Amino acid sequence: MPPSSAHSTSPLLGSHLSVAGGMHLAITEALSLKLDCLQVFTKNQQQWKAPPLAAEAVTAWRTAVAAAGWNSLTAPRLVSHASYLINLASPNQELWDKSLDLMTEEITRCDTLGIPLLVSHPGSSTGTPKPEGITRIAQAYRELFKRTAGCRIISCLEATVGAGSMIGGTFEELATLRQQILDLTGQPDRVGFCIDTCHIHAAGYALDSAASTAAIITQMDAAFGLQSIRCLHLNDSLAPAASRKDRHAHITLGTISRDAWAVILRHPLLGALPAILETPKGDSPSGTPFDAINTELLRALTAGREPTLTHAASAAPAPASAAAPTTKSRTQPSRKPTAAAASKPTSKPASKAAPAKAKTTTKSNTAAKPKPKATAKAATKATSKPATGRAGRSAK
DSSP states (O other): OOSSOOOOOEEEEEEEETTTTHHHHHHHHHHHHTSEEEEEOSSOOOSOOOOOOOHEEEEEEEHHHHTTTEEEEEESSEEEEOOOOTTOOOHHHHHHHHHHHHHHHHHHHHHTTOOOOOOOOOBOOTTTTHHHHHHHHHHHHHHHHHHTOOOOOEEEOOOOOOOTTSSSHHHHHHHHHHHHHHHHOOOOEEEEEEEEEHHHHHHTOOOHHHHHHHHHHHHHHHOOGGGEEEEEEEEEESSTTTTTOOOOOOTSSSSOHHHHHHHHHHHHTTTGGGEEEEEOSOTTTOOOOOHHHHHHHHHHHHHTOSSSSSHHHSSOOOOTTTTTOOOOOOOOOOOHHHHHHHHHHOOHHHHHBBBBBBBOOOOOOOOOOOOOOOOOHHHHTTTSSOOOOOOOOOOO
């Protein structure tokens, strides 16, 4: 049933922003964009090693978070995304050990910074049966929770498109994975889910109407309980439902129904979660940041009103007398695939894309060379200019 025109819920909308120049600057940029929450990398996600967090950087970050009023652990607004190099499902012992060490570092850094939610891709079984990969992930979390005892960080297993040997493409796989982790750790408060709209749509849960979206929410609740979902990734999908292709698009410019967004964000549980955009970065030809356009569209669709900004309206060139748009970067995470590339799955998609211009190819989880993914230009083909108005900076 289409959403009604009146609704009091104000969703917590945010974006993945660059930390180039200092992590605290991501908070500054989020506030300038009028965002309600934020996702960042706490280290260079394309490297196994990272220098320790400098004390002054931690202080600057925590000061900025406190000033924004975003330092609550019970009502989190801060999310980190773990490195795409990590593959806790790998049958390769060396890679599994390296992944375990790097995930330990990710959790520790979040604890130091006071970031309560850590999103990670479950992993790829790389040619071995998926149930074996799920067991390896659960065993990894048993060790992780021992190493990080006392940390209040919630590990959020992200739903994937399920391509090849990628784990997490069905709600049942996610439910089985979390249950196995709970069986080995007994710590339900430390593990939950991140639901990515592009991923579940591409995996076959078609968000093509208000009715189908409501039915999918019911399916999730039956599979693992909506209370297990701790954050959302809001991305439209360039690829059609069931394509198994991870191609993020701007809100309303993909194959997900316009009605789906209101159904998700008006839901009493889902609408209260931090909802992060991972859409292409940059400015429209008129100089409006794409993050601002996407968040305004989501707010308007949720409230049942006409948006004050749209991709079509903002695509018109600015008047000659207007100041030219700046080129300050508003990047999204640099997406570098790993495990899937190593295992060469038959269906190509991937996971999140490469920033500045768009999302990368395989949202898989191992250290392999990435294949270029759809660019922001493709993601925003409905506009008159590609989504690269702002020069990209990789998150560091």
